Amino acid sequence: MEPAVFWHTCLAIFISFSGFMVSCHLTDQVSLSSNFLFGTASSSYQYEGAFLSDGKGLSNWDVFTHEAGHVKDGSNGDVAVDHYHRYLEDIKLMADMGVNSFRFSISWARILPKGRFGKVNMAGIEYYSKLIDALLLKGIQPFVTLTHYDIPQELEDRYGGWLNSQIQYDFSYFANICFKYFGDRVKYWITMNEASFVAISGYRDGSYPPARCSGIFGNCSAGGDSEREPFIAAHNMILSHAAAVRIYRTRYQKCQGGMIGITMGVEWYEPFSNSSEDIAATQRARSFYTNWFLDPIILGRYPEEMVQILGSNLPEFSVSDLRMLSYGLDFIGINHYSAVYIKDCLYSACEHGNSWSEGSYLTTTQRDGVYIGEPGEVDWQFVYPQGIEKVVMYIKDRFNNTPMFITENGFAGNSSSIEDALNDVHRVKYMHSYLNSLANAIRKGADVRGYFAWSLLDNFEWLDGYTIRFGLYYVNYTNLQRTPKLSATKYPELMCNFHIELEAHTAQK
Ligand SMILES: *[C@@H]1O[C@H](CO)[C@@H](O)[C@H](O)[C@H]1NC(C)=O
Ligand SMILES: *[C@@H]1O[C@H](CO)[C@@H](O)[C@H](O)[C@H]1NC(C)=O
Ligand SMILES: *[C@@H]1O[C@H](CO)[C@@H](O)[C@H](O)[C@H]1NC(C)=O
Ligand SMILES: *[C@@H]1O[C@H](CO)[C@@H](O)[C@H](O)[C@H]1NC(C)=O
Numbered sequence: 001m002e003p004a005v006f007w008h009t010c011l012a013i014f015i016s017f018s019g020f021m022v023s024c025h026l027t028d029q030v031s032l033s034s035n036f037l038f039g040t041a042s043s044s045y046q047y048e049g050a051f052l053s054d055g056k057g058l059s060n061w062d063v064f065t066h067e068a069g070h071v072k073d074g075s076n077g078d079v080a081v082d083h084y085h086r087y088l089e090d091i092k093l094m095a096d097m098g099v100n101s102f103r104f105s106i107s108w109a110r111i112l113p114k115g116r117f118g119k120v121n122m123a124g125i126e127y128y129s130k131l132i133d134a135l136l137l138k139g140i141q142p143f144v145t146l147t148h149y150d151i152p153q154e155l156e157d158r159y160g161g162w163l164n165s166q167i168q169y170d171f172s173y174f175a176n177i178c179f180k181y182f183g184d185r186v187k188y189w190i191t192m193n194e195a196s197f198v199a200i201s202g203y204r205d206g207s208y209p210p211a212r213c214s215g216i217f218g219n220c221s222a223g224g225d226s227e228r229e230p231f232i233a234a235h236n237m238i239l240s241h242a243a244a245v246r247i248y249r250t251r252y253q254k255c256q257g258g259m260i261g262i263t264m265g266v267e268w269y270e271p272f273s274n275s276s277e278d279i280a281a282t283q284r285a286r287s288f289y290t291n292w293f294l295d296p297i298i299l300g301r302y303p304e305e306m307v308q309i310l311g312s313n314l315p316e317f318s319v320s321d322l323r324m325l326s327y328g329l330d331f332i333g334i335n336h337y338s339a340v341y342i343k344d345c346l347y348s349a350c351e352h353g354n355s356w357s358e359g360s361y362l363t364t365t366q367r368d369g370v371y372i373g374e375p376g377e378v379d380w381q382f383v384y385p386q387g388i389e390k391v392v393m394y395i396k397d398r399f400n401n402t403p404m405f406i407t408e409n410g411f412a413g414n415s416s417s418i419e420d421a422l423n424d425v426h427r428v429k430y431m432h433s434y435l436n437s438l439a440n441a442i443r444k445g446a447d448v449r450g451y452f453a454w455s456l457l458d459n460f461e462w463l464d465g466y467t468i469r470f471g472l473y474y475v476n477y478t479n480l481q482r483t484p485k486l487s488a489t490k491y492p493e494l495m496c497n498f499h500i501e502l503e504a505h506t507a508q509k
Helices: 005-011 029-034 059-065 083-097 122-137 153-160 167-182 195-203 229-258 276-299 304-313 319-327 385-396 418-422 424-445 485-509
Strands: 013-015 020-023 037-041 101-105 140-145 188-193 259-265 267-269 330-333 339-344 362-363 404-409 449-452 473-475 483-485
Touching: 013 083, 013 339, 020 122, 029 304, 029 362, 037 083, 059 153, 083 122, 083 483, 083 485, 101 188, 101 449, 122 140, 122 195, 140 167, 153 167, 153 473, 167 188, 167 229, 188 229, 188 330, 188 404, 195 229, 195 276, 195 485, 229 259, 229 276, 229 319, 259 404, 267 276, 267 319, 276 304, 276 339, 276 362, 276 385, 385 424, 385 473, 418 473, 418 483, 424 449, 424 485, 449 485, 483 485
Parallel strands: 037 101, 037 449, 101 140, 140 188, 188 259, 259 330, 267 339, 330 404, 404 449
Antiparallel strands: 013 020, 339 362, 473 483
């Protein structure tokens, strides 16, 4: 459906689902003036299928998933949802919902099988080029992540990946190629996805490649230093982001006219109590997870709490690093799913608290035996819609209302029967409540410019393999057939309702 047709249809829609009725009327005038991006999100390793036959090199995830014991169901992304071959069909599914943007990532190893030490794989360039053209043909803006967890294995083998400052040269070399070949058509770039999670999972608990950890965190066979390496890897990621942004700003942005940012995972941290200790612990938790990256990139320094606690374990920025960091970013991408309580472990006795190098706090999902929000279908997710408003307002206030995009938000489904999976009322309710809460933040002045549902399709969910399903479309992993869930049919109405909420706000002003 063309956007204009969608909005026209929107006029006539009356939504009704479990427990509430929302009438959805939208004038053409409003829809035309609205440039809010609504989309679905994906990533290369979770979607494409590895397909080395086009010249792609091995990524760290290709290697990692083929080692026994890492992934719950022993699966991998060799086929994933075969998006590589089915992207035209998938674009049609998006167009049917009336979204105007698609977030996907580029497989670094498909473009540069050997990093900067080898040739550009032109078949990879051609694949993404065709994908971008096909999206634009349907009026869908490509929103592109440069690395969504996956890096060429070559870089891991040669010099230890993110642990080595050389990766700045590789990442910016890769970014340059992407800007050069795709930047005429791609106006939104994300350097990396959930950067702090990559540093923590790869180098502290060792659950993700390169599976390094030590001491109380485990004794990984690959070795590691859980108390230092996460900070070294993160430091190199921050500088890699900066190096890519510098190239974009100095060589491309003026003529291509796009935006570039980074995506962080930002769950809502609620103080367990109003004690000054718990409030300080909550601030520490935010700094050790989110501000860890955003402060250096936006404010030019690590958060105070990290400097105080980590001392010399936190790398320092040189004068030339700081000059490069000053290129900053144009937007903050936020992946948001759930909320937890935070309790102090620095000044208080705390049995299961985390270590000093994590910020000495404890996360819990209950207070006085009551969960923070309604439990979802997986043990880590709680439905706490206020969380998205609070997260956005926190980021707004700390970073001077830098433009934001919700680059992921979604509901993890656990159902094993197709009937239950297709009738995903929990997901529809979740999206509805989170979008309403997001609209509150925008009403309060937050500069949020888009929302991406994770995910278009059920897909390879990392360590969970194919055991949990986030898709708006159900995927049968035997024949890879896609079937719309209730959420796919409701997404147009949710988008429409969201625009009405905002229109009401504009009218009041
Ligand atoms: C790792 O080995 C050290 C030294 O042997 C030991 O103290 C520590 O408990 C081990 N860690 C885990 C998580 O088993
Ligand atoms: C903390 O204080 C706020 C504002 O007074 C109040 O709404 C909230 O319930 C308090 N939280 C706790 C856990 O006592
Ligand atoms: C799925 O989630 C529901 C709701 O929380 C729960 O009752 C059920 O036990 C879960 N099933 C599995 C297989 O985890
Ligand atoms: C998935 O596809 C296979 C092969 O066509 C079919 O036998 C199976 O019934 C399908 N599963 C579901 C849940 O629809």
